[in-house]
Amino acid sequence: MTYTFRGGARQHVVCSTSPAARQRESQLKIVAGGDQLGSEMSSCYKLLLHGRRYRALALLTSNRCSSRSLSTGRAVQKDIIQDLENQFKAFRDKVTAAMPGSDWSPIELTRGLPPERADIVIVGGGVVGWSIAYWLKRRLMSRDALRVVVVEKDPTYSQASTVLSAGGIRQQFSLKENIQLSMASANFMKNINEHLGVLNEDPIDLQFNHSGYLFLASEASAHIMEENYAIQKELGAEVTLLSPTQLKERFPCLNTDGVALASLGLKNEGWFDPWTLLNAFRRKAMSMGVYQCFGEVTGFRCWTQNAETMDGDLLNIKRIKYVNVKMPNSLEYQPVECAVVVNAAGASSGKIADMVGIGHGPETSMAAIPFPVEPRKRYIYVVHCPDGPGLECPFLIDYSGVYLRREGLGGNYITGKSPEENEEPDCSNLDVDHEFFQEKVWPLLAHRVPAFESLKVTGAWAGFYDYNTFDQNGIVGLHPLVNNMYFATGFSGHGLQQSPAVGRAVAELILDGGFKTIDLSAFDVKRILCQEPMLERNIV
Amino acid sequence: MAASMLFQVRRHCALVPCLIVATRQYASSPPSLFNKFLFQLNQRFLEVEYLIRLSNWFKNRDVRRKNLIYDYAQKKYGVNVAAAYSILKLGGGFRFAGQTEWFRADSKGKFSFDFVNTPDSTIEEIDLSRTLINHAGLHNLTSQRKLRSLSVQGCPEVDDWFLAHLHVFSETLQELNISHCPRITVGGLAALQHLRKLQQLDISSLPQLQSPGLVHILIEEMLPHCKVIGAEYDQGLQIQTDSQEPRDADSLRHAQT
Numbered sequence: 001m002t003y004t005f006r007g008g009a010r011q012h013v014v015c016s017t018s019p020a021a022r023q024r025e026s027q028l029k030i031v032a033g034g035d036q037l038g039s040e041m042s043s044c045y046k047l048l049l050h051g052r053r054y055r056a057l058a059l060l061t062s063n064r065c066s067s068r069s070l071s072t073g074r075a076v077q078k079d080i081i082q083d084l085e086n087q088f089k090a091f092r093d094k095v096t097a098a099m100p101g102s103d104w105s106p107i108e109l110t111r112g113l114p115p116e117r118a119d120i121v122i123v124g125g126g127v128v129g130w131s132i133a134y135w136l137k138r139r140l141m142s143r144d145a146l147r148v149v150v151v152e153k154d155p156t157y158s159q160a161s162t163v164l165s166a167g168g169i170r171q172q173f174s175l176k177e178n179i180q181l182s183m184a185s186a187n188f189m190k191n192i193n194e195h196l197g198v199l200n201e202d203p204i205d206l207q208f209n210h211s212g213y214l215f216l217a218s219e220a221s222a223h224i225m226e227e228n229y230a231i232q233k234e235l236g237a238e239v240t241l242l243s244p245t246q247l248k249e250r251f252p253c254l255n256t257d258g259v260a261l262a263s264l265g266l267k268n269e270g271w272f273d274p275w276t277l278l279n280a281f282r283r284k285a286m287s288m289g290v291y292q293c294f295g296e297v298t299g300f301r302c303w304t305q306n307a308e309t310m311d312g313d314l315l316n317i318k319r320i321k322y323v324n325v326k327m328p329n330s331l332e333y334q335p336v337e338c339a340v341v342v343n344a345a346g347a348s349s350g351k352i353a354d355m356v357g358i359g360h361g362p363e364t365s366m367a368a369i370p371f372p373v374e375p376r377k378r379y380i381y382v383v384h385c386p387d388g389p390g391l392e393c394p395f396l397i398d399y400s401g402v403y404l405r406r407e408g409l410g411g412n413y414i415t416g417k418s419p420e421e422n423e424e425p426d427c428s429n430l431d432v433d434h435e436f437f438q439e440k441v442w443p444l445l446a447h448r449v450p451a452f453e454s455l456k457v458t459g460a461w462a463g464f465y466d467y468n469t470f471d472q473n474g475i476v477g478l479h480p481l482v483n484n485m486y487f488a489t490g491f492s493g494h495g496l497q498q499s500p501a502v503g504r505a506v507a508e509l510i511l512d513g514g515f516k517t518i519d520l521s522a523f524d525v526k527r528i529l530c531q532e533p534m535l536e537r538n539i540v
Numbered sequence: 541m542a543a544s545m546l547f548q549v550r551r552h553c554a555l556v557p558c559l560i561v562a563t564r565q566y567a568s569s570p571p572s573l574f575n576k577f578l579f580q581l582n583q584r585f586l587e588v589e590y591l592i593r594l595s596n597w598f599k600n601r602d603v604r605r606k607n608l609i610y611d612y613a614q615k616k617y618g619v620n621v622a623a624a625y626s627i628l629k630l631g632g633g634f635r636f637a638g639q640t641e642w643f644r645a646d647s648k649g650k651f652s653f654d655f656v657n658t659p660d661s662t663i664e665e666i667d668l669s670r671t672l673i674n675h676a677g678l679h680n681l682t683s684q685r686k687l688r689s690l691s692v693q694g695c696p697e698v699d700d701w702f703l704a705h706l707h708v709f710s711e712t713l714q715e716l717n718i719s720h721c722p723r724i725t726v727g728g729l730a731a732l733q734h735l736r737k738l739q740q741l742d743i744s745s746l747p748q749l750q751s752p753g754l755v756h757i758l759i760e761e762m763l764p765h766c767k768v769i770g771a772e773y774d775q776g777l778q779i780q781t782d783s784q785e786p787r788d789a790d791s792l793r794h795a796q797t
């Protein structure tokens with residue numbers, strides 16, 4: 001049991017109830033002999049055991065002096081129960097001593113604590129995190145060969161971008177890697193029941209809508225679209241270019257003013273239900289023996305090594321030894337000893353990187369470069385328009401940045417737009433700015449699709465992009481300065497569609513030491529430290 | 541106390557990882573005894589996972605074998621022969637352009653190899669009803685740029701991904717029959733918008749469609765030159781009124797008759 005006191009006014013009590021800590025504590029007791037300190041400790045322990053933990057903590061925190069009285073000691077009534085507990089404790093210590101390496105414990109103190117030791121801890125149980133967990137297990141033949149723990153702070157996923165996304169998948173990117181990732185993911189979804197089907201469960205129905213993406217380009221951007229089209233074709237994506245007249249013929253509801261060229265995805269593009277995908281990954285990974293733990297990662301314990309660069313700069317190379325996981329609605333911590341940490345915390349992954357000290361190094365050195373992922377709020381509006389485009393409505397992306405897609409068959413659509421760089425909204429909450437729709441989205445939308453001149457906004461929500469401020473692309477790989485933290489984040493609005501392929505890539509990286517199927521070395525963390533951006537032109 | 545402790549021991553023992561799989565209650569049918577047993581085993585041994593995958597692999601072997609991609613035949617005899625061969629292998633039939641005679645396999649799956657002698661004739665009509673074709677097998681046919689009519693009526697493996705792949709025939713395909721396919725949903729029907737030459741589409745009896753009548757209307761809007769067969773306009777809507785106000789609907793019907 002460890003107590004830490006911070007500041008004078010308020011005391012924070014950190015209890016670690018792990019068997020290791022308890023063992024340490026019992027050793028302490030032996031050292032202290034039968035004196036007051038020892039019995040005091042066990043009295044507190046007893047309180048913990050009886051599920052009166054909160055009361056005990058309240059006692060410690062509310063009365064500032066009483067916590068000091070811990071050290072001076074207080075007589076403790078000895079009763080039968082305590083005797084029994086001491087017996088239990090001795091028994092448990094014996095067992096842990098007999099079976100080193102197991103965290104077997106006959107008495108459950110807190111439900112849902114993560115295991116004390118794990119091989120791989122995945123921070124963030126979004127679609128990327130669970131996909132990595134699935135692929136890690138998939139590549140190994142036995143259940144206990146690799147202990148994978150997924151730590152998720154929010155069991156309801158109320159803020160996770162996975163469930164708040166628009167659910168689109170497309171191949172119309174400009175970078176080879178992005179196109180390959182999306183194509184591989186589409187193939188995965190095609191055979192999703194072979195991958196993620198679970199015994200005794202219904203087959204997975206992603207509710208995939210094969211409607212394709214329709215990108216519009218203006219005179220100024222048409223040549224870029226042509227270049228992108230060439231790359232996409234080369235990689236086998238099935239996309240077609242449409243002239244404004246062809247466009248008008250295919251989609252009579254569109255106003256083609258200002259459109260010089262359009263590209264329409266013919267296959268493997270559309271949208272699906274993100275929640276189904278997330279749950280399917282989670283269900284499968286858990287059936288394969290991945291541990292799920294609800295708790296928040298609040299810090300890391302690392303050890304540091306000094307290294308010298310070629311230029312003679314001193315660098316601190318870190319290695320994470322423990323991940324501190326705080327249990328929900330409690331002050332309890334569990335340090336999880338682990339070999340590898342995967343940062344898949346989506347929009348909060350910058351914060352996680354900050355916790356390990358990335359970006360805190362001396363100025364002008366590599367270690368001073370912060371991890372460039374931050375939350376950016378994006379709004380999605382649900383509108384009802386009975387005269388809007390019907391079943392043929394694609395995922396329309398105008399060159400102004402406005403997008404639109406159908407939602408169901410009843411004349412509902414979802415639409416939105418990314419704000420300008422200098423108008424980024426405040427990211428402390430998920431409130432929706434309805435003026436943004438009135439001023440920035442609607443005029444452009446009604447211009448492009450005149451039917452939307454009359455519409456009704458029936459709903460709206462906001463979500464956080466895991467926005468990579470450096471080059472708006474995924475960051476996949478090991479951080480050179482923290483040599484056991486892998487990153488899989490920063491997808492800036494196309495992470496959902498790439499998650500199946502990214503999970504496989506990260507699993508390959510961890511287990512095989514390199515990419516096997518899709519070479520993602522261009523998405524490595526090094527590009528940030530070397531300041532060499534990989535720019536994607538088709539960011540929505 | 542002892543009993544509860546025993547319980548705790550069981551629950552905490554590292555040998556029995558207490559894994560509760562999420563959303564178990566959503567399985568639509570109760571698991572069979574054998575499946576229950578497998579599930580218990582699966583909790584302990586990952587090998588069961590592999591067994592299941594293996595058994596699935598065997599189950600799907602037929603489908604896979606029927607949908608092999610005939611690369612070799614394509615190289616040796618040309619794309620047309622390979623396409624014809626794959627259709628006959630699947631148990632379907634086809635008609636070459638400019639001919640009236642249909643090639644079909646007999647009831648034992650045997651067929652004559654006459655088509656090998658005419659590597660230049662392309663296929664105009666394909667009938668694959670009640671076969672095991674899926675999106676993989678469709679690859680053999682994508683070379684047929686004169687295909688006018690395709691029927692995949694009652695094919696259990698035809699799904700939305702199959703429909704999404706049909707865009708390769710967008711310039712020629714005039715007739716398409718996808719009726720009685722149990723896996724097609726409205727998400728796949730949306731992909732038919734690329735078939736601009738389509739004149740006749742049969743979508744009757746697609747069990748996954750919730751409101752076939754509405755879908756019918758939407759498809760007619762999407763493909764204005766196409767005659768859509770199946771699904772009356774009020775199908776699906778009727779069911780709704782029926783279930784909501786059975787009496788009113790009944791009385792209405794009485795009034796009408």
Ligand SMILES: Cc1cc2nc3c(=O)[nH]c(=O)nc-3n(C[C@H](O)[C@H](O)[C@H](O)COP(=O)(O)OP(=O)(O)OC[C@H]3O[C@@H](n4cnc5c(N)ncnc54)[C@H](O)[C@@H]3O)c2cc1C
Nearest residue numbers: 124126127128153161162165166168297346463495496497
């Ligand atoms: C409005 C909107 C529209 C989008 N549209 C699309 C689209 O059309 N197509 C597409 O492909 N992508 C889209 N995206 C992007 C996509 O949603 C994300 O890229 C993707 O979901 C990222 O997945 P993730 O698992 O990394 O992150 P998340 O789903 O955010 O998961 C991260 C998880 O980590 C948890 N976490 C965070 N910090 C901690 C901590 N300290 N301890 C423990 N757990 C923690 C969070 O609770 C969260 O559940 C969209 C996003 C938004 C916001």
